[in-house]
Amino acid sequence: MTNNEKTRCTWAQNGIDIYKRYHDMEWGTPCYDEHTLIEMLILESFHAGLSWLIVLKKREDFRIAFDQFDMKKISQYDENKFNELMCNKKIIRNKLKIRATINNAQKILEIIKEWGSFTEYIWHFTDHEIIYNIDNQFKDKTALSDTIAKDMKKRGIKFLGSVTVYAYLQAVGIVNDHELKCYRHYGI
Numbered sequence: 473m474t475n476n477e478k479t480r481c482t483w484a485q486n487g488i489d490i491y492k493r494y495h496d497m498e499w500g501t502p503c504y505d506e507h508t509l510i511e512m513l514i515l516e517s518f519h520a521g522l523s524w525l526i527v528l529k530k531r532e533d534f535r536i537a538f539d540q541f542d543m544k545k546i547s548q549y550d551e552n553k554f555n556e557l558m559c560n561k562k563i564i565r566n567k568l569k570i571r572a573t574i575n576n577a578q579k580i581l582e583i584i585k586e587w588g589s590f591t592e593y594i595w596h597f598t599d600h601e602i603i604y605n606i607d608n609q610f611k612d613k614t615a616l617s618d619t620i621a622k623d624m625k626k627r628g629i630k631f632l633g634s635v636t637v638y639a640y641l642q643a644v645g646i647v648n649d650h651e652l653k654c655y656r657h658y659g660i
Contacts (some may be wrong), residue, residue, distance in 0.1 A: 478655040490528050500601055500656060502645035506591050506630070509644055510580060511541040511568045514573055516640040517631040518564045524639075526564070533562035538573065543584075546577035573632035579628045594620075598646055605649045616647075 484495035503509055515534065518652075519527045527534075535559050539545040549557075556573065557570050571622070574599035580590055587593040597620055624632050641647040650657040 479653050480656075481654045482563065491525065493646065494528055494545065496656070498610065499643055500645050500646075500648045500650050504525045504591050504595070506589055507541065509590055509594060510543060510659045511535075512642055512643050513580075513632070514538065514541055514576070516636050516643065517572060518566070518569050519530045520633075520636045521570070525630055530563055534561075539562045543580050546574060547581055549577075569631055576629050577630075579624075583627065592645075595646065597623075600643065601639075603647045605647075605652070608652050610649060611638070614647075617641060 480492070480495055484491050484499075500539075503512070515527050515531065518534070527632040535541065537557055552629075554570060554574070558567060560564050583593050584590055599618060603616070617634045620641075621632060621634040621637040624637070638647070642649045649658065
């Protein structure tokens, strides 16, 4: 059976290939790779208020514009780099989100210093366990995303409220919110 014959989550059955690939290869897959976890966090902050499809289509351009999401480099961005990003028509040019990304890079480096890795920090909230959708009652946010968003805000991280954090948790597989009928519900 090919992936095209498998039953996917409803949102990935829209005929858009980039959504299908993202659904089949990434979304809901437990991620422990430090770089990918940070990349997805930044992308989710740009996703706030926009369609995820917009972000997915610009993902490679974001990688190029933001130095492959190197936190040390981003944390050192100056006004010239900020202005360069604001002029880059290939990315989402929102000044508050760009400034937040620079700020967040600095804060993520502080988290890494404290926790040893961003991976350890983000996965500790669930004791390194995956949370599975068990009833197809999907939410925009949960007590878990509230807790993480509150902790991030306390640490000075911006543009990552509870709804955005929940979307992030789904994206990186800390929460497996594949529909019960989906062939990826339990990662099979």
